[in-house]
Amino acid sequence: MRELFPIIENVKVDLKSLISIKHKCDPGVCNGKISCCAEYEICMEKDEVDKIIAHTPGAAGFAPQLKTNGLYNNVFDETDDNLITIDVDEDSQCLFAWRNSNGEVLCSLHSHAIKSNLSSYDTKPGSCCLWPLAIYQGSPEILTVQDDAFNFDCNKKQESKGAELDTEIASIIKNVYGDKMLVGINHAISKM
Numbered sequence: 001m002r003e004l005f006p007i008i009e010n011v012k013v014d015l016k017s018l019i020s021i022k023h024k025c026d027p028g029v030c031n032g033k034i035s036c037c038a039e040y041e042i043c044m045e046k047d048e049v050d051k052i053i054a055h056t057p058g059a060a061g062f063a064p065q066l067k068t069n070g071l072y073n074n075v076f077d078e079t080d081d082n083l084i085t086i087d088v089d090e091d092s093q094c095l096f097a098w099r100n101s102n103g104e105v106l107c108s109l110h111s112h113a114i115k116s117n118l119s120s121y122d123t124k125p126g127s128c129c130l131w132p133l134a135i136y137q138g139s140p141e142i143l144t145v146q147d148d149a150f151n152f153d154c155n156k157k158q159e160s161k162g163a164e165l166d167t168e169i170a171s172i173i174k175n176v177y178g179d180k181m182l183v184g185i186n187h188a189i190s191k192m
């Protein structure tokens with residue numbers, strides 16, 4: 001039977017949306033245009049902040065605004081609902097973002113991961129790892145595509161014929177949720 005919102009690994013999965021998008025992160029593509037690092041408020045649970053703080057020294061090698069007079073700035077704020085956000089600069093750009101010599105906006109946590117042979121999934125906030133996918137609140141929570149994702153040039157509509165996940169979208173799901181989730185989603189897509 002066709003099931004467009006199956007529950008897989010305790011998450012309600014919006015299959016139609018997931019197969020509708022292809023994604024390729026290339027900082028050159030958003031140079032001079034809107035960038036995901038200047039568009040969203042990044043929210044984290046408190047326990048995720050420790051991960052970010054652990055990688056801030058490495059990130060500061062790329063993003064000097066993270067330090068003042070040799071000391072690390074507090075770049076976090078607490079929201080009314082007990083989440084933690086990352087501060088932004090006057091251009092609404094996340095304070096972990098930096099520009100390379102080509103003027104491209106890059107994530108310093110990601111750059112630090114590459115330089116240190118780490119996975120960027122282990123250095124960046126979960127919501128950044130998931131982009132252009134997003135989790136929406138619900139019971140269970142819903143995995144879908146960020147509602148304005150197609151405003152960004154790194155995201156394109158995927159032809160519906162064949163009905164399968166784009167390689168990069170599959171990689172995001174695998175890295176964030178694990179193999180079992182990806183297998184479950186692919187199986188559900190094959191039954192659509």
Ligand code: SF4
Pocket residue numbers: 036037038042086094095096097098106107108109110124125128
């Ligand atoms: S943490 Fe990195 S990926 Fe996330 S918004 Fe900031 S600069 Fe962009």
